[in-house]
Amino acid sequence: MKLSLTLNGRAVEADISTSTRLVDFLRRELQLQSLHPSCYDGQCGNCAxxxxxxxxxxxxxxxxxxxxxxxxxxxxxxxxxxYNDIISGFHDEQAYPCTYCLSAKVVITQSILESTLDPNQQEVLEAFSGTYCPCTNFHNLARGVIRAGEYRRRRLHER
Ligand code: FES
Ligand code: FES
Structure with missing residues (x-):
């Protein structure tokens, strides 16, 4: 079937089989290599x-x-x-995702900050609860996201 969508602000059309998962379509047909599916079961978060x-x-x-x-x-x-807000926040709080999961953590952080620029730790941890990462200190990550919100608030106020 023919699919029409908006991808990162651009109109896109592509053919797709009805049995193809979205993550595979995005990676294979639209070359979005930031997606790193590893579980295909909603457990790792790396296809966010x-x-x-x-x-x-x-x-x-x-x-x-x-x-x-x-x-x-x-x-x-x-x-x-x-993106700069997010990376600055991560950096300030020593929340350093690996290259494998950085993209998912940025997307999840973006989703948090689109709902509030002043999230609390519990809200951040809940947003990341569907991810699997044995190597991140999630308290540092939560502080990094909160800090990213501060950067974004400051930047928006400076306009
Ligand atoms: S591949 Fe989608 S959550 Fe793991
Ligand atoms: S999987 Fe990337 S920091 Fe844990």
């Missing part, structure tokens, strides 16, 4: 995207589910000032 502004794990959806919808991925965030 924003779908119409909502955080979803793209391994859990069929590709055709995004017909007419808008997707933001890590590739759509990385060249923005919003």
């Amino acid at each position: 995207i924003l779908l119409d502004g909502e955080l979803v794990y793209s391994c859990l959806l069929p590709g055709f589910a995004v017909q007419g919808r808008s997707i933001i991925t890590y590739e759509g965030i990385i060249d923005t000032l919003e």
Whole structure:
């Protein structure tokens, strides 16, 4: 079937089989290499995207589910000032994701900050509860996200 969607702000059309998962469609057909699916079961979080502004794990959806919808991925965030806020916050709090999961952690952080620029620790930890990462200090990560919110608030006030 033919699929039309908005990907990182650009209109995209592509053919897709009805049996293809969204994460595979995004990686293989649209070359979004920031997605690193490892569980295909909603357990690791490494396929996180924003779908119409909502955080979803793209391994859990069929590709055709995004017909007419808008997707933001890590590739759509990385060249923005919003990305700088996130990385600055992570850096300040020694929250250093590895290259494998950085993209998912940025997307999840973006989803948190789109709902509030002043999240508390519990809200951050809940947002990351669907991810698997044995090597991050999640308290540092939560502080990093909160700090990123501070950077973004400051930047928006300076306009
Ligand atoms: S591959 Fe989607 S949550 Fe793990
Ligand atoms: S999987 Fe990347 S820091 Fe744990």
